[in-house]
Amino acid sequence: MKKTERINKNTRYGLLAFNRNSMRDKLPQDVYFSLMKTIENNEPLNPKLANAIAHGMKEWAIELGATHYSHWFQPLTGFTAEKHDSFLTIDLDGEVFERFSGNQLIMSEPDASSFPSGGMRSTFEARGYTAWDPSSPAFILSSDTGATLCVPSLFFSYYGEALDEKTPLLRSCDALSKAAVRLLCMLGKAEITGVDPMVGAEQEFFLVDYELFKQRPDLLFCGRTLVGTQPPKGQQLEDHYFGSIPQKVMEFMETLEDQATLLGIPIKTRHNEVAPQQYEVACLHEHANIACDHNLLLMELMRRSAVEHGLKLLLHEKPFVGVNGSGKHNNWSLRDSEGNNLLDPGSDPKANMQFLLFLVAVVKAVHDHADLLKSSVASAGNDHRLGACEAPPAIISVFLGKQLDEILCKIERDEVHYQSSENFVDLGLSRLPRILIDNTDRNRTSPFAFTGNKFEFRAVPSSIPLGFPNSVLNLAVADSLNQICELVEINLKDSENEQAAIMSTLKHFISESKPIRYEGDNYVDTWHKDARERKLSDSNNTPSALLALSSLSSYTLFEKYGVLTRAELDARYRIKLDQYIKQLSIEANTLLHIMKSYIIPACLRYLNINQVPDSCSENVKACYKSVDEVLSELLNHSEILSKNLSHIDT
Template identity: 55%
Template sequence: MESKVPVSSYFGAMTFDQKAMRARLPKDEFKALQDTIRAGKKITGEIAGVVAHGMKEWAMEQGATHYTHWFQPMTGSTAEKHDAFLSIDRDGTPIERFSGEQLIQGEPDASSFPSGGMRTTFEARGYTAWDPSSPAFLMKGGTGLTLCIPTVFISYHGEALDSKTPLLRSMDAVSNSAIRLLNVLGTTGISRVKTFAGCEQEYFLIDKKFYSERPDLIMCGRTLLGALPPKGQQLEDHYFGSIPDRVLEFMQDVEHELYLLGIPAKTRHNEVAPHQFEIAPIFEEANIAVDHNLLVMEVMRKVADKKGFALLLTEKPFAGINGSGKHNNWSIGTDTGINLLDPGDTPTENINFLVFLVAVLKGVYKRADVLRMSIASTGNDHRLGANEAPPAVVTVFLGEQLETVLDAIESGKVDLKTEKQVLNLGLSQVPLLNKDYTDRNRTSPFAFTGNKFEFRAVGSSQAASVPNMVLNTLMAEALDELTDAIEAKIAAGKDRDSAVLETIREGITATKDIRYPGDNYSEALQQAAKERGLPNLKNTPQALRTLEKPDVRAMFVKYGVLTEQEIESRLNIRLERYVKGIDIEARTLQLMLKTLVIPDVSEYQGDIGSSFNNLLAAAEAIGLSDGAVASQANHLKNLAGNLSSLIDLTAELDECVEKIETIDSEFGKADFCADELLPLMNAVRAVADRLELMVDRSRWQLPTYSEMLFEH
């Protein structure tokens, strides 16, 4: 609902943020907590006890009766176990308690969460540990409120069982590497470098009544059958169009809930496809941005359900219609407020920008396959390269002006002593004019957009923790390589400015192949990728093989982001998830064919056959020509032929699904799903979709694309 008071007056009211802490914590403990969070250090038990008391009192004042450690297991979603504040004293007196120990650590059963082989089923102990950098919040549910405490999730032996722990580790790694480079560049006094993210969330809304009649949407989140309607998005009339009132009311209610949770939702609009929309936030630190995006998805689900909608977050819910992404806007900056990807308007800032820009290019060029792996999923395989999303090839778009700057530096036309030449190319005008100096390239998977990079290939349904963890790690590696190169040149006798400029030039030359200004949807990109040796990983099994490479594993281990065992576990989990996901889709398709489509078509065919027999009997009496009879006979033949093909393909599908279990290795199963099962499912769909357009609508039980996408 739209509030009649300014958003700023209630923003964050449901979070235990700095305002709430300052009001409920003693001054010294509040300052100590803030200093500890800023430094990224562990909270002492003494401070935790004071915070726990203040947090409990605040939560109970709002009406909360329970608390939970809110964490992110390797399911791609969130998890929570609720405990009551209520306790019973020794004399039987009821009392509300919440200790520092309960705040810092919880113990959910870890045996039922994915571990990828790190643990056996009977090893149940796992720990959740408070992440004080992400504010606790109150979540509405049922008829009450629950205090949710963001936490990491680790095993009894300390292995990361979640997505948050590696992200936090990667943030430490990139901070350490960035500070080291900044010191070499002469920028000192920096105690922390942070990465920031802003996740633009695309989604579809359809009426719940249609959703409830589609087994594929319920089980798989995407349609496995469905003929395209006469009108889709070809008129380009939906993008940024007037938002329907019912949808706008949904958006307003979502935003109200998000503002209470301290989530800075900024933009709402119609997306390209019919009944597709987007919500975009203001930038935040990467860890908090990921937490908040997970909450955005959860809040949207709850509000949609109340409004009679079904929220579709799957990347490609409708074949032939634009899919949904989660454009991950990523940047890096210091704790003193310097955005290291902002060109700035002074020579010193400009050199920092150029070095960090080259670091991004080096990282993406060297680890393009890892970046592609980070967003690989069943849903994204349907979306990537489907003429509305970045393809499976990772390239970087910088824009004409930046390309000119880098070319000038590489050719030797610019050096540090005449650095004004770089600024005169237009970079200095950015803060003055407050405008982007690069055009947009919506086909690029990784595009520079003024003072940040937009990683457009992230899937709409996935948690953004993994792509941001990978971005941070590859950046840490690239920053260290640049620092090593500069220090080696200085040690060899070069002055610092010359060493920096030479290193920048080398980086620009070495990464030219990753820069691609053209249409990433075109065949030209596919050819360019082949000529330049860029990885072109078409599906999830191909992308996941990246995690088997020794140098990739060594990178994660070196920077303390993932251990060998944790890497192996994530590979196993994602392979298993891929195979199980496609198996569920295939079995759902079997169900729909056998209980809905084939019976519907058979019944209609019977009616047409009876009608045709009646026609034959009366043809001579009514003077119907042989040609007219033949036309109707051909119509019946076409219907019967397609039905027969569908029955044969369904039998073939049955055999194919059962074959999965006979394959020994997980990669073998995944490859079979990608190369055999999915193409067969597509062939089944093609016949079923033809039949949908031949059958009387009153006989076709499944809601159609026309109904789902155009009836509000």
């Protein structure tokens, strides 16, 4: 693509997405406004409008080269799924034409028996449904030879059980909105009709040469190296982070950004990460539902773009030992229907009662449901990353920054005479203006940090969908907001002073959630002891972390807000545990294959070629002996590994 074609992205942004501009162009005015009302007010779609919407969507897609359509959904595999049907239709007279009906838009019927169901469905119970999600724009995925209209959809069983990532996410967004509006109404904000969780994801990844990748069975089958040795130079010089992006990688990123721009994915930042061959792209904040869709779509675009440039994308959390792993920082905030960020402290956080209430609600949510948040990000790959000195530890805690932490402490002690002041830093350079210090520093070791006007959930692994972590976070905050509302109502009965009732509520929940707040270095050994004294969860592996999904408190929380039933939650526990076991089994079998097919034969060839005569020096004999000892150890370990694998039913 010519550089002149890449200059102005404003005219190309979202050209392959059926967004509001496309809808306005292709739909009758009354249909367009009815659809907007459906999306904005979260109302059911009028079935009478479905045919008109489907026709407009089809005409738009055909103009852009689409010949097929697909319900694009997110089964519990960690990937997206799609089945393509053509627009081609033949009437009774044998005439061929293109058609896309309202029924085809609203619902489709893929085979549900081959997707994970966690025991909710038997193999012979194959019927499943996908249903159109009007709130997420349809889009067109193109190849060199054609294009397909993709319709973001929910996926559920014949009996209505949620079998996907999107359904609980949408339910959690609704629960959060209702709870937030309830609190805002108590604060006199009756004009607010809804509150949306906003998400901006930072996607980390590795890129390696495709030809070299094909020579590594462990990378091919497992996404990470299982054997090898560290190179003399890794990341010791700290020269890769924010360094000059290599030409080949820059070309990959430019291709990726072009494709993302056309699909309406708002990539904002690109840069080198800490480890060699590690990079990051970050997106602007969007509604959580759309952001989660876009992140999955972005990962697919990254895979395609990498191949185009002779590269292989590695999304594993720890593909190489000895260098940093990859995560997906989940930047989360709240936006009301007037466009205000409810987590923006303004110029004086102490005086911003609304901000403090929402801030404390999030802190309380993490305190009450830290184990559930940990379970939402638990995976075999993330076990290798969390707790290493390049990622957050397995202990969930919240970092607020010095100023906010002091304010909460003073409220707890009934000392609310805090005077906010502007703090400036002098760089010693007269030609630069003084720089205002932010109210919060950046604690890169914290798994859940407040970063000025949002929270950054850093424990999310790089390879998984964002749906479930955000479902849990939304739900936890919704529950906290409702508890705050209930206590404010109780306190108002004892005091006619609304501000006093709110301050009393804040004080109670600040004190209750204090153990989860930690302003120090999460990497130091003393933090583990401190966390135990605070009674914080310290589950450091996936099986133990997943137990939170099957706890009575989790069942109660999810069912209270209608996000997931007990059966649906149990299914997710079984699916995640099954995926963990299978992943480790694949890695063990791959390691055994490498040992038997590559390493042991190499040792045998060395020993056979280098027969050591008695006349050789002691050093040569020692070298020969060391190889022989390594071979014996490898044979012993391979035998043990084979026996252990024979007991695993995959």
